Amino acid sequence: MVEPGPPIPAIPAQDLDHISLAVPDLDAAMALYRDRFGCTVTDPIEIAAQGIRMAYVQLGNAKIELMEPLDESSPIAAFIARNPAGGIHHFCLTTENADDAAAAASEAGVRVLGKPGPGHHGKRLFFIHPKDSLGALIEIEETE
């Protein structure tokens, strides 16, 4: 008789790359993290494909992503409509191979949002549906 081994994880997770905050006013958010918390904040960039303007807050071990919707058609606009002050939108875990992880997740019945594709930074990433992750939207990004 052979005992079953431990399950092979569909998405072997490594680090917490960032948490992502949706904010109604990116400039106010950048000023808050710079002035109140003394953090380095990157210059804002516009990502038209995602309908957002965003910047990163650099912490010692991870980042905070700040996202402002560009217009009403942005996926982030609906979140801000529900949470006018802003709020925590998702968090991002790293994995060694995003394509393998997305395929294994789908096979395990986990809904993968979008096909794995490169983000604005060039790293491959995808999202897991919150209904398959205890209500939390999780981004999976390939390790640098």
Next chain:
Amino acid sequence: MVEPGPPIPAIPAQDLDHISLAVPDLDAAMALYRDRFGCTVTDPIEIAAQGIRMAYVQLGNAKIELMEPLDESSPIAAFIARNPAGGIHHFCLTTENADDAAAAASEAGVRVLGKPGPGHHGKRLFFIHPKDSLGALIEIEETE
């Protein structure tokens, strides 16, 4: 004439210690992070003072805190009532001296929730009201 220097941050932030998820079923959440993501998950502990049962998911650079309400009187029970599947509850930044940071934050007009006091792990911590932080509940914890 003397130019003003850069502002002194009230709460000098260092690392992202953890993100915290409220979940309706701690055992299911522990199994999900262990089996799907292959993470080490600590044994659950009960923190009666906070009305929760919790466990940590260990990532390479940070932790995910999983919190289940012990009963209806738990502050987390109200969050689960609004988000029955669970969701992202708060995140935690570290600072060198929690008492100094809480005093400076109060002086700057930031609402500090609770007095800085030791958490279940003995480290001093407090929370910032989401209304003073763009809708995100932020825990501030003294660096180890």
